[in-house]
Amino acid sequence: MAVPAEANTPMLVPHLVVGDAAAALDFYAKAFGAVEMARLPGPEGKIMHAAFQINGAMVFLNDDFPEFCDGRSSTPVALGGSSVTIHLHGPDVEGRFQRALDAGATVVNPLEDQFWGDRYGVLRDPFGHQWSLAETVREVDMNEVVAQMAESGQMS
Template identity: 80%
Template sequence: MAMNPDANQPMLVPHLVVDDAAAALDFYARAFGGKEMARIPGPDGKLIHAAVQINGFMVFLNDDFPEFCDGKSSTPTALGGTSVTLHLHGPDVESRFQRALDAGASVVAPLEDQFWGDRYGVVRDPFGHQWSLAETVREVDMPEICANMAGD
């Protein structure tokens, strides 16, 4: 079998651990328009690997397998939060934000116009991962951003 020429394309892919990967795939489709690319179940039915394309980019996910992580769960719920926020930037942030809420996400930070020129808000998905959503609504140059940061 010939090797796919794209098999070794450089990429950086976030890999999420969740309590119910099958439900997460469904949620990401409803909330963010995700397109399922792969779903590989293990012998017990838990997903050992899954892939979804969101905003044209790949996100990997799998069910929690503490037995492969020194006996410790690595979901955001088990860890008491997450140190990573996945950022989705693009047009029509109002409807994309509402779509995530309608699918079951909760508001971490409401959508608001920000000093750096984006309309920006953050949601938490039902699996504990945070997603920021933004749309550039005005161009702001770096001196203005710095002045706003300094409170000038």
């Protein structure tokens, strides 16, 4: 049987590893309006693979399987944090931020108007992943952004 062309559509998909994928799927639905696309069960009630969409973008998810990672856990909790922040941009950042807090996220950086023109804040989900949320509230010229960064000492 021939493989349909859409099976190989180019994409870049974040793949999250968590300690409780079923709970994470519930959290992402409540916090970010995630729509579950697939869930493949694995051994001992774990989830081998799940796919969901947020803002039309695909995200993969699975339970932690140290036995497939040189015997080491690869969750942000086990690693002491994550070097990746997942960014959600769009309207009603206040409502989206509060919705995530109500679902169980914690504030890393509160929502504030930023010099680059966004209202921006950062949350940590109950599974250790970091999410930034933003809404553009004013247009800013790139020269103004660079000047603000230089003024604040963020550029040398």
